[in-house]
Amino acid sequence: MSGRTFYAAAAMGRKVRASALVASDGFSARYDLDRIRGTFSRPEHKLAGQSYHGRVLVLDAAKGGVATAWMLYEMKVRNVMPAALVLNRVNPIMVQGAALADFTMISGFDCDITKAIANGGEVEIDPQAEPPFIRVL
Amino acid sequence: MKLTGEEQAMRGGEFGPLRQWAIEHQIKVGNYLGAEDFVPVGQAHIMADTESLGPAGVEWLESWGKLPRAQREVRIPTITDPRGTDFAKAHRLKQQPWMLELERRAIAAFERLGVLMTDTCINYQTIMPPVRGEHVAYGDTGVVIYCNSVCGARSNFEGGPSALSAGLTGRTPRYGYHLDAHRQATLLVELASAPRALNGWGALGGIVGRLAGDYWQVPALVGIERAPSPDELKHFGAALASFGSVALFHVAGVTPEAMRLADVVPAGAALPTHEIGEADIRAFQERYTNNVGAVDLIVFSAPQLSLMEMQKLAGLLDGRRATIPLLAVTSPQVKPDCDRLGLTGRIEAAGGTVLSGMCFYQSYAREMAEANGWRRLASNSAKLVNIIGGYGYRPVLLSMEQCVEAACAAGKLDGTKLVGGLTS
Numbered sequence: 001m002s003g004r005t006f007y008a009a010a011a012m013g014r015k016v017r018a019s020a021l022v023a024s025d026g027f028s029a030r031y032d033l034d035r036i037r038g039t040f041s042r043p044e045h046k047l048a049g050q051s052y053h054g055r056v057l058v059l060d061a062a063k064g065g066v067a068t069a070w071m072l073y074e075m076k077v078r079n080v081m082p083a084a085l086v087l088n089r090v091n092p093i094m095v096q097g098a099a100l101a102d103f104t105m106i107s108g109f110d111c112d113i114t115k116a117i118a119n120g121g122e123v124e125i126d127p128q129a130e131p132p133f134i135r136v137l
Numbered sequence: 138m139k140l141t142g143e144e145q146a147m148r149g150g151e152f153g154p155l156r157q158w159a160i161e162h163q164i165k166v167g168n169y170l171g172a173e174d175f176v177p178v179g180q181a182h183i184m185a186d187t188e189s190l191g192p193a194g195v196e197w198l199e200s201w202g203k204l205p206r207a208q209r210e211v212r213i214p215t216i217t218d219p220r221g222t223d224f225a226k227a228h229r230l231k232q233q234p235w236m237l238e239l240e241r242r243a244i245a246a247f248e249r250l251g252v253l254m255t256d257t258c259i260n261y262q263t264i265m266p267p268v269r270g271e272h273v274a275y276g277d278t279g280v281v282i283y284c285n286s287v288c289g290a291r292s293n294f295e296g297g298p299s300a301l302s303a304g305l306t307g308r309t310p311r312y313g314y315h316l317d318a319h320r321q322a323t324l325l326v327e328l329a330s331a332p333r334a335l336n337g338w339g340a341l342g343g344i345v346g347r348l349a350g351d352y353w354q355v356p357a358l359v360g361i362e363r364a365p366s367p368d369e370l371k372h373f374g375a376a377l378a379s380f381g382s383v384a385l386f387h388v389a390g391v392t393p394e395a396m397r398l399a400d401v402v403p404a405g406a407a408l409p410t411h412e413i414g415e416a417d418i419r420a421f422q423e424r425y426t427n428n429v430g431a432v433d434l435i436v437f438s439a440p441q442l443s444l445m446e447m448q449k450l451a452g453l454l455d456g457r458r459a460t461i462p463l464l465a466v467t468s469p470q471v472k473p474d475c476d477r478l479g480l481t482g483r484i485e486a487a488g489g490t491v492l493s494g495m496c497f498y499q500s501y502a503r504e505m506a507e508a509n510g511w512r513r514l515a516s517n518s519a520k521l522v523n524i525i526g527g528y529g530y531r532p533v534l535l536s537m538e539q540c541v542e543a544a545c546a547a548g549k550l551d552g553t554k555l556v557g558g559l560t561s
Binding site for chain 1: 350
């Protein structure tokens with residue numbers, strides 16, 4: 001899998017390199033996270049109990065409510081946050097939150113990105129490239 | 138994005154740095170989501186609780202408050218979602234002084250920006266429902282889905298920063314549900330029978346939400362033989378948005394854009410079709426009741442209760458005594474009527490607590506659980522049940538009647554009654 005590059009429909013933020021935390025599940029800051037501890041807290045989530053701090057989160061779809069738009073900024077200021085968010089499908093809230101927090105996000109692939117990236121592997125995201133991409137290192 | 142002269146002037150800073158930030162934020166969002174231009178909006182509704190804002194968000198808001206009034210105030214009616222507390226009852230919830238202080242600072246900061254602190258997620262029932270075709274910028278997924286679907290308005294999910302931006306610029310990027318192309322159905326749901334209780338409608342919303350799976354799906358329901366009540370569609374929509382991140386649904390023959398199913402199904406389209414029956418709704422609810430013998434508290438919230446829900450709750454509690462905490466959360470617009478009509482007094486005489494202007498999950502739910510020793514929570518709101526597990530609770534979805542029964546039986550749940558009450 002090393003060296004493979006996956007191009008995306010849209011992206012924002014800065015270039016990022018970190019290890020991937022991958023699951024075929026959704027993402028909502030309010031529904032899924034203990035933002036103080038920096039862990040997934042919803043018992044049903046496939047990443048329950050795992051720390052997201054500094055990881056590139058690779059998940060299926062944005063879920064839940066509008067709170068994430070504020071919460072990403074608050075997580076960034078406290079410096080307990082993922083390095084980036086990689087989603088098959090976004091909703092506007094994730095985009096709005098990433099825009100406020102100047103957070104790296106990339107979405108829209110021609111494959112299921114949660115099956116294409118191995119959990120724990122090192123990845124690089126370049127949201128400013130044309131087209132933007134995530135690469136397995 | 139194509140910008141008008143006024144929009145270019147905002148971007149250039151001619152209307153001050155706050156409006157400049159706002160339109161830059163909107164352009165970033167619009168570019169990501171493929172908007173070609175802006176659309177004027179008539180109202181904005183902002184998520185404003187400090188549990189989501191945090192100290193960082195409040196400080197960010199306060200930093201704009203020093204600008205001259207002409208540069209800092211919103212241009213269109215801009216209202217707010219529930220706060221993180223009811224100041225009059227915060228002590229009963231064991232909320233901490235720092236939470237209340239942060240709320241006070243957030244309120245002051247929003248008011249400096251000209252925002253009306255309405256503190257409600259049922260503005261479509263109490264403040265100013267949008268009309269069909271009106272473009273708006275609403276926060277709170279339950280507000281968006283109800284107004285899009287039942288009122289025929291046009292909004293995307295607008296998180297706090299984006300709803301505030303819309304208030305400041307009077308417009309929002311034209312993508313998603315502002316466009317005709319996105320308002321057509323993408324899946325069909327055939328119902329064998331409609332639910333009869335609010336928790337059943339919420340369970341149905343949860344099932345359809347899971348089937349839909351993401352924001353860009355638009356379910357169309359067929360097989361509903363009577364017009365559901367506004368409260369039924371409120372619970373259905375809130376759960377659908379919560380479980381599926383869905384922002385628009387149609388009900389054939391009921392919602393305004395789907396008087397005929399053919400109005401929302403593209404000609405010749407073979408949409409994915411799902412059948413849902415009472416057994417599915419029952420199974421959905423039973424997933425939340427398995428292995429729970431008793432609960433620590435009852436919460437009616439998410440969405441805030443209408444006057445009619447408050448009346449029903451008061452009736453169920455008449456002559457009874459809740460022996461575990463029972464919280465009924467409504468809006469600041471409904472609460473005075475509840476006071477005037479004696480509903481608050483009846484609920485509280487039975488041991489309940491009526492809260493106003495907050496919503497349970499937006500009110501430091503994790504800290505309240507730790508302070509009060511709460512873990513097992515029962516509610517008739519599928520939305521609340523979906524959310525609250527992430528805050529450390531073990532949620533149970535019951536009917537309003539079952540919740541009252543449990544409240545008056547020291548929290549004990551009767552498994553036989555659970556089945557019978559599902560759709561009553």
